[in-house]
Structures are given as structure tokens and as C-alpha cells.
Amino acid sequence: MPIYEYRCRGCAHEFELLVRGRLTPACTSCGSEKLEKLISLPRVHSDARKERSLAAAKKRDTKLGSERTRAQREYELSHND
Missing domain, CATH: 1.20.5 (Single alpha-helices involved in coiled-coils or other helix-helix interfaces)
Known part of the structure; x- marks a missing residue:
């Protein structure tokens, strides 16, 4: 199960989210589904x-x-x- 980094297009909040199956991710701050997936750097x-x-x-x-x-x-x- 991958963890993705997102930025909300509505409130510009950046967060990480564990995405399971075909669930549509939503902003953890405002609840908007208009998100931009960010490129994560490997550690x-x-x-x-x-x-x-x-x-x-x-x-x-x-x-x-x-x-x-x-x-x-x-x-x-x-x-x-």
C-alpha cells in the first residue's frame, strides 16, 4: 500500500496519505478532492x-x-x- 504526498489545490495544504484500493483521496485540512500528487524523493x-x-x-x-x-x-x- 503506497503512501503518496499531495497538495490541496483549494487550501495549499501538503500532506501524506496512505491510499488503499480505488479510494479517492481528500484533503485532510479542508476535505477537497482537488489534489495534486507530488513527486516524493526516495530516502x-x-x-x-x-x-x-x-x-x-x-x-x-x-x-x-x-x-x-x-x-x-x-x-x-x-x-x-
Whole structure:
């Protein structure tokens, strides 16, 4: 079952829709059936891209973790009862 991308000619809303059988798609925003099918670009995920994404996520998570630890420590020091 293919997923297609559409643009509504009435309200210019762009959306993706799973098309089953011979159903006529309608705009998810205004309900119009006057749609333009868009050309979708294939998404390719190579091993190198996956590794770069994981490395970037790990770096981001490490930074957020240290910021949270620092904020928690500052809170504890300022509320030392």
C-alpha cells in the first residue's frame, strides 16, 4: 500500500496519505478532492549516515546530561536546608 504526498489545490495544504484500493483521496485540512500528487524523493540511509546520526545524538545527549547534572547540583546547593 503506497503512501503518496499531495497538495490541496483549494487550501495549499501538503500532506501524506496512505491510499488503499480505488479510494479517492481528500484533503485532510479542508476535505477537497482537488489534489495534486507530488513527486516524493526516495530516502536512503547508508551505514555511514546512520553512524554520523548516532554519534551526533550521543554528543547531544551527553551535553544535555551534563547540563541537567549541573542544574540539579546548583539547585541542591541553593536549597541546602
